[in-house]
Amino acid sequence: MQNSIKDHAALSEIFNEDEKRVNWHDETLWFVRQKRDKAVQDVTEWEQLREYGSQIKNHTLSSLDDYLIEFEKRATANGMAIHWAADAKEHNEIIAEIIRKNHIKQVVKSKSMLTEECNLNSYLASLGIQVIDTDLGEYIVQLRKEHPSHIVLPAIHLKKEDVSDTFHQYLNTEKGNNNPQYLAEAARQQLRRKFISSELAITGVNFAVAETGGFVVCTNEGNADMGVHAARIHVACMGIEKIIPKAAHLGIFLRLLARSATGQPITVYSSHFHKPRPGQQMHVVIVDNGRTRQLGRPDFRNSLKCIRCAACFNTCPVYRKSGGHSYHNAVAGPLGAILNPNINMRGNADLPFASTLCGSCSNVCPVKIDIHEQLWKWRQVLTDEGYVTFGKKWGMKALSLVVSSPSIYRISGKMGRWIMRHFPSLLANKTVNPWYKQRDMPDAPGQSFRTWYLKNKK
Amino acid sequence: MKVGLFIPCYIDQFYPQVGIATLQLLEKLNCEVVFPLNQTCCGQPMANSGFTGKTGGCNKNFVNNFSNVDYIVAPSGSCVLHIKEHLHTENEVAAKYIRRNIYELTEFMTDILNVEKLPSYFPHKVGLHISCHGQRGLHLSSMSELVTPSFSKPEKLLRLVKDLQIVLPQRSDECCGFGGTFCVVEESVSVKMGKDRINEHEANQVEYITATDVSCLMHLQGILRRKKSRVQVRHVAEILNAI
Numbered sequence: 001m002q003n004s005i006k007d008h009a010a011l012s013e014i015f016n017e018d019e020k021r022v023n024w025h026d027e028t029l030w031f032v033r034q035k036r037d038k039a040v041q042d043v044t045e046w047e048q049l050r051e052y053g054s055q056i057k058n059h060t061l062s063s064l065d066d067y068l069i070e071f072e073k074r075a076t077a078n079g080m081a082i083h084w085a086a087d088a089k090e091h092n093e094i095i096a097e098i099i100r101k102n103h104i105k106q107v108v109k110s111k112s113m114l115t116e117e118c119n120l121n122s123y124l125a126s127l128g129i130q131v132i133d134t135d136l137g138e139y140i141v142q143l144r145k146e147h148p149s150h151i152v153l154p155a156i157h158l159k160k161e162d163v164s165d166t167f168h169q170y171l172n173t174e175k176g177n178n179n180p181q182y183l184a185e186a187a188r189q190q191l192r193r194k195f196i197s198s199e200l201a202i203t204g205v206n207f208a209v210a211e212t213g214g215f216v217v218c219t220n221e222g223n224a225d226m227g228v229h230a231a232r233i234h235v236a237c238m239g240i241e242k243i244i245p246k247a248a249h250l251g252i253f254l255r256l257l258a259r260s261a262t263g264q265p266i267t268v269y270s271s272h273f274h275k276p277r278p279g280q281q282m283h284v285v286i287v288d289n290g291r292t293r294q295l296g297r298p299d300f301r302n303s304l305k306c307i308r309c310a311a312c313f314n315t316c317p318v319y320r321k322s323g324g325h326s327y328h329n330a331v332a333g334p335l336g337a338i339l340n341p342n343i344n345m346r347g348n349a350d351l352p353f354a355s356t357l358c359g360s361c362s363n364v365c366p367v368k369i370d371i372h373e374q375l376w377k378w379r380q381v382l383t384d385e386g387y388v389t390f391g392k393k394w395g396m397k398a399l400s401l402v403v404s405s406p407s408i409y410r411i412s413g414k415m416g417r418w419i420m421r422h423f424p425s426l427l428a429n430k431t432v433n434p435w436y437k438q439r440d441m442p443d444a445p446g447q448s449f450r451t452w453y454l455k456n457k458k
Numbered sequence: 459m460k461v462g463l464f465i466p467c468y469i470d471q472f473y474p475q476v477g478i479a480t481l482q483l484l485e486k487l488n489c490e491v492v493f494p495l496n497q498t499c500c501g502q503p504m505a506n507s508g509f510t511g512k513t514g515g516c517n518k519n520f521v522n523n524f525s526n527v528d529y530i531v532a533p534s535g536s537c538v539l540h541i542k543e544h545l546h547t548e549n550e551v552a553a554k555y556i557r558r559n560i561y562e563l564t565e566f567m568t569d570i571l572n573v574e575k576l577p578s579y580f581p582h583k584v585g586l587h588i589s590c591h592g593q594r595g596l597h598l599s600s601m602s603e604l605v606t607p608s609f610s611k612p613e614k615l616l617r618l619v620k621d622l623q624i625v626l627p628q629r630s631d632e633c634c635g636f637g638g639t640f641c642v643v644e645e646s647v648s649v650k651m652g653k654d655r656i657n658e659h660e661a662n663q664v665e666y667i668t669a670t671d672v673s674c675l676m677h678l679q680g681i682l683r684r685k686k687s688r689v690q691v692r693h694v695a696e697i698l699n700a701i
Contacts, residue, residue, distance in 0.1 A: 009644045016646040026654070030629070037602065046605040315603065317633050321650045354644060356637025356651075357506065359594035363603035376506065383508030396509045403467060403499035404515025413471045434642040438649040439680025442472045449470045449477030453493050457481075 007350035012322035026320040028156060033314040035263025036364065043259070052252050054368035057305035060245060061295065067210040067243045068286065074213025078275040080282045088118035091287045095120065095202070095235055098283055099129055102233060104200045108191075110217070110224035111135040112204030113151050113308060114237045114287060116330035117343075120202075131202075132194045134223040136187055143170045149324025151331055152261050152310040157323055191223070201227030205238035205284070206307070207253055211246045214274035215284065218257065218267040225271050233281045236273070240291050241304040253307060256366035260309035294342045299377045303338050305367040310335075312361035312371055318354055327351060334361040338374040341382065349387035352378035413448060420444035461489045462527030464560070466537040466672075467499040473672050479699040480533040480563055486699070487571050494523035502540035506638045510544065517547045525552045529570065530560040533695045535592025535670045538562045542596075562596055563695055564670055568611040573618070580700045581621035584692075585664035586613060587655065587678070588631040589671035598670060602631050612670050612694055619697060627658035636677035652681045659689060666692045 006014075016022055040046045060067055072082045085091035091114075099107065107124070109115065109131050121131045121142070133142040137154035141147065144166050148154030155163070160178045167173040173186045203224045208215040215236060217224045228234045244253065258264040276282035295301050313319050313333035324332035329340045329348065337351035352375045361371040382388065402412050420427060421444045430437045447455075461484055465477040484491045500520065501513035520541065524530045532538050541560050547553045567573045592598040592612075599610035616624050635641070635651025642648075656678060659667050667682075667689060669675050675691040682689055 009646075012644060013646040016650055019650070022650060040605055043605070317635065317651050318644070318647055321647050321654075322644075353508075353640070354647075356590070356633050356635060356640050356648075358590035358633035358637075360590075360601075360603055360631075360633070363594060363601055379506070379508035380510050384511070388508065392507065396504050396507055396512055400504055400509070400512035400515060403501070404519060406496040406498055406519065409467065409498040413467075417471060434645040435680065437645055438684060439652075439677065440683035442676050442679065445472065445474055447474065449465050449474035450493070450495065452474050452478060453481075454495075457493070 006328075008322065008326050008328070008354040009350065011326035011328065012354075015323045015326055016321070022321055024159070025157065025323060026317075029314045029320045032153070032262060033311075033364075036260055036311055036314065037263075039259040039263040039265065043255070049252055049256055050366055050368050053256050053307075053366055054305060056244060056249050056252065057367050058302065060243060061241070061301060061304055064240060064243065064295065067245055068240060070210040071208055071213055071243055072286075074210070075284060076213070078213045080213070080276065080284055083283060083285045085285055085287045085289070087289045088287075091118045091237065091285055091289065092120050092123040094285050095237075096124060096127055096129070098233065098235060099124070099200060102200065102281075104129070104233070106130045106132070106194070106198050107200040107202055108132050108134050108194055108198040108227040108231070109202040110204065110219060110227055111138055111154070112202065112237050113148075113330055114204060114239055115202065116148060118287070118289065132191070132198070134191050134194070134221075134227055135219070136184065136221060136223075139187055139191065140166060143167075147325070147330065149332065150310060150313055151308055151333075152313075157325065195226045195230045198227065199231050200233040200235065201231040202235045202237065203228060205236050205242050206257070207250060208238055208243045208284070209245075209247050209250070210243055212274065214247075214272055215242075216250060216254075217271050217273065218254070218269065219271075220262075220264075220268045222269045225269055228273075232279065233283070234273070234276070235283045235285065237285045237287065239287050239289070241306070257307050257309050260311040260364065260366040290343045294339070297342070299381075300338065300342065300374055302369055303335070303371075303374060305369050306335060306339075307367060309366055311364040311366065315360045315364045316355075317358070317360075318356065322354070327354070334371045334375065335369075338371060338378060341378050345382065345385060346387055349382045352376075352382065410448075410450070417444035417446075417448075421446075459489055459529070460527045461491045462524045462530045463491050463493045464497060464500075464524065464530050464532035464537070465493070466532060466534045468676070469533065469672050472676070473693070476533055476672055476693040476695055479693065479695040480531075483563075483695055483699040484531065486577070487567070487573065489571075492527060497523045500537040500540045501544070502537060503638055505540065505544055513544070514547075517545055517553070520545060521547050521549055521552045521556060524556050524560075528559065529566065530556060531563055531566045532560070533563045533670070533693060534672060535562045535589050535596050535598060536673060539591045539595035562592055562598065562670060564612040564615055565592075565596060565598055567615055567698075573615065576615070576618040576698060578619040578698055578700050579621060580619050580697050582665045583623045583625060583663065584616070584666045584668050584697065585625050585627060585659035585662055586616065587627075587634060587659075587667050587669040587674055588612075589669045589674050590631075590633050592670045593631055599631075615698055616668070616694070619700070622697065625659075625662045625664055627655065627662065629658065634674045634678055636673050638673075641677055648677070649681060652677050656681055656687070656689070660687065664689060666690050666697075668692050668694050668697055670694050
């Protein structure tokens with residue numbers, strides 16, 4: 001992706017160059033967190049719902065193959081075509097093949113983080129097929145040739161002024177007209193034409209129900225429905241973890257999802273798809289792309305419970321103050337930090353460290369993923385696998401040596417404090433000491449607590 | 459009741475006054491307090507950096523120092539949480555005993571000593587910063603994310619202090635951004651998080667910011683001093699011990 005050279009810390013530093021904008025980003029997402037709080041506080045059985053959600057997902061993960069096969073059987077009987085993709089490449093090729101067979105040049109796509117994960121847009125573009133993202137936020141970032149910075153609110157890093165400039169450049173709207181209604185109407189007019197002229201619509205899948213062979217797509221804009229209803233072919237893409245056993249379970253997950261995501265009691269459109277209309281083709285592409293590998297890691301398997309609400313993004317102060325693009329992946333935030341190392345350990349070894357381990361992510365998670373504990377565990381795995389800098393490795397070795405020995409610890413402490421008192425400029429140096437860049441050093445007292453204790457208490 | 463006082467390494471070296479306040483407070487509450495002299499560090503800096511494999515020496519040393527007491531008490535939720543979750547040695551019986559009997563100071567005062575009154579006096583307006591590991595890890599207080607009854611062990615104790623006015627920031631339990639090595643590895647985000655916490659406390663016109671963890675306070679103090687703020691930091695033990 002675009003930021004593959006710099007790590008999260010370096011990208012965050014750039015993001016923090018404009019403090020006013022950071023404040024705006026932080027407050028915007030905190031507002032969403034507060035909306036979520038308000039919505040869940042109204043549900044007295046909220047913690048029980050989270051527990052149900054977690055248990056259903058745990059159960060499903062333990063029989064994932066059975067439920068997927070049951071889904072395939074029912075969905076096929078309903079008239080859908082089921083395709084299995086081992087990885088991103090197969091996913092993209094399956095979709096390209098459907099498009100090629102049907103001689104289609106332009107497709108509309110509603111929000112699907114899986115297709116972002118698989119880089120579907122650029123793959124299809126390389127084959128001369130135009131993909132139009134129809135979720136308003138995704139449409140904006142697509143025009144700007146950016147990636148979404150948030151899985152639920154893809155353009156949350158942009159202000160209305162930025163959208164106005166983008167639309168002026170690409171859609172020829174009035175320069176400087178920042179009225180959200182005007183801008184939304186301009187997008188609507190453009191997208192309406194694309195909906196009508198596209199014969200194939202791609203959607204994601206929020207929940208696939210094994211018992212019925214149907215699936216549910218949640219949007220607030222109705223863009224998935226608009227695309228699907230106007231096209232003769234519907235291609236729905238899902239990760240293997242999107243399966244739930246029974247339709248009755250939707251009563252739990254739909255309540256959890258919208259409240260956690262945006263503080264709404266339910267998404268505006270929760271569309272249930274069961275079989276193709278007469279003359280319509282309906283395809284479901286079921287994708288692994290590293291998920292079975294994650295399922296095989298006992299410490300990380302329950303990350304697959306995720307229902308992609310992004311509550312962990314909104315609550316995370318590091319996410320709010322570093323921006324989604326600093327995570328250099330389709331899925332950012334604390335969730336991305338536990339999923340992406342599974343896909344590419346070397347490229348994402350920085351992400352589990354982009355956290356203070358405050359634990360707020362795990363508390364908002366509607367399916368009780370122990371996100372901050374997995375961040376901690378990933379740190380151990382990455383270090384064991386050798387994805388660690390030379391400086392850190394030797395620094396930690398030295399620290400370990402010091403604190404393992406009471407006498408070396410005491411001498412080092414005494415010497416350190418003596419140096420801080422007599423040669424403060426050695427540490428009070430912004431280039432060698434990151435602490436000192438924006439913070440003063442603590443005082444270095446003449447005696448440690450232990451020394452005081454020996455003098456006064458022994 | 460024999461209490462082993464655990465003073466985390468950075469408190470021992472940089473904030474001895476917090477250790478002194480903790481010791482005096484526990485003695486005031488009639489505990490027999492011992493300070494094992496060969497204690498060093500809980501091992502958290504290595505473990506949180508991914509180097510759990512390098513904590514063996516610390517773990518062994520910790521068990522050697524704290525096996526012969528009824529309770530282990532420390533003025534740090536973070537170090538206590540680390541021991542509770544990650545202390546393992548060849549002598550698992552001793553390690554398990556410690557994991558089960560280690561307490562953060564306000565938790566110990568509330569749950570074991572059942573403190574209902576204190577002779578303390580601190581006539582100031584104080585902003586309470588809730589430290590994450592104590593809160594979300596040790597459950598010292600209820601959490602804004604959960605739909606559960608509200609409570610706070612540190613706040614309950616602070617309310618026993620005469621003439622103390624406690625003020626909570628608007629985002630009552632947002633992280634300060636210290637985060638161990640995070641504070642230097644992710645310097646820009648860490649400082650921004652700290653600045654934002656401080657802005658809320660300053661808007662409340664507090665004289666002091668207090669917390670159950672010195673690490674949060676050390677980070678906030680660094681930022682406060684750099685901007686020459688009049689707001690000072692005090693650990694909870696120092697306020698509960700003030701007369």
